[in-house]
């Protein structure tokens with residue numbers, strides 16, 4: 001552990017113990033002055049969300065106020081209590097998360113972004129981007145306090161920045177991108193793959209210098225294909241609402257943790273360290289920059305493998321790959337015998353924004369049939385939740401000219417995988 005990381009960790013632990021009633025109680029048996037992560041108990045979203053008001057270190061922050069904020073679409077992108085960035089995730093475990101970053105943590109984000117750009121861009125690339133006016137296109141989901149949507153809302157209205165909705169039909173997205181001609185393009189990974197198809201077919205005609213893909217994993221050859229099709233460098237990142245600046249992807253397609261501000265511990269089922277070269281069961285995250293809602297040894301639920309040798313890209317620190325974030329694209333027969341593909345993010349984010357929908361799973365049970373397994377939140381009316389979800393799904397399908405696709409209301413609950421997660425989108429060939 002680098003010295004700077006150790007100092008920051010000791011300060012974070014001291015802060016959590018004194019300012020967060022949850023951590024004060026949790027660390028009661030932990031010796032004072034400790035700065036060893038291994039000495040600390042593991043935490044998780046379910047228990048932290050259940051103790052929300054005791055977890056946060058600012059007494060002005062309450063779950064009630066945070067929930068009211070998340071229920072207000074007009075508040076998306078605005079600061080919560082005038083000082084915090086608030087994002088939400090339903091995740092895949094059925095437990096809604098509400099995450100706050102304070103001003104200090106928010107300031108780390110552009111610094112880490114600059115680090116990633118410095119890795120990827122040559123002086124010539126930077127000159128080319130500047131010559132193109134630095135035009136940046138972000139493709140994000142609408143209607144929820146998603147991390148990417150919140151970030152995009154902050155940039156909306158700036159000249160040279162286009163915020164495009166991931167829920168638009170692909171043809172419209174292609175048209176908007178052709179008109180805008182971005183130098184920098186930031187879509188979700190599966191949307192990036194669909195845009196590469198469009199470029200290969202000659203319909204998308206843009207010349208970006210850099211494409212940054214987020215949120216989902218793709219097979220490594222897909223990144224090379226997207227790069228060729230769009231004539232751009234393609235970079236990725238691995239992050240979480242709990243730590244937006246967690247890592248950046250390098251030229252060798254490995255991820256490097258921003259170790260001065262975050263710690264990742266690959267561990268087995270019993271939370272013992274897993275050596276490099278072996279896949280972990282899960283990974284424990286510590287966010288060293290954020291004070292308002294301390295994240296310490298937090299079980300992220302992702303299986304990772306750390307590279308045993310130094311990464312050939314020359315970046316410092318351990319390099320890792322994440323398993324289990326691969327995304328599933330749904331394919332349908334459209335009108336006139338055409339094929340229509342739906343990326344998973346537009347679907348899942350659409351449903352994540354449905355009030356009272358705690359957990360869901362969309363299964364494609366036939367060429368023109370979707371089955372929605374769902375669980376309503378405690379206190380929410382399941383019929384109302386179902387009807388809202390159905391209306392929104394129907395709107396999305398209609399926009400993609402998939403009016404003939406049937407939506408079934410499943411009687412069974414969403415099914416958990418062996419790892420305790422729910423795969424939100426299951427394509428027809430993988431039931």
Ligand SMILES: [Zn+2]
Nearest residue numbers: 250254311313
């Ligand atoms: Zn590397």
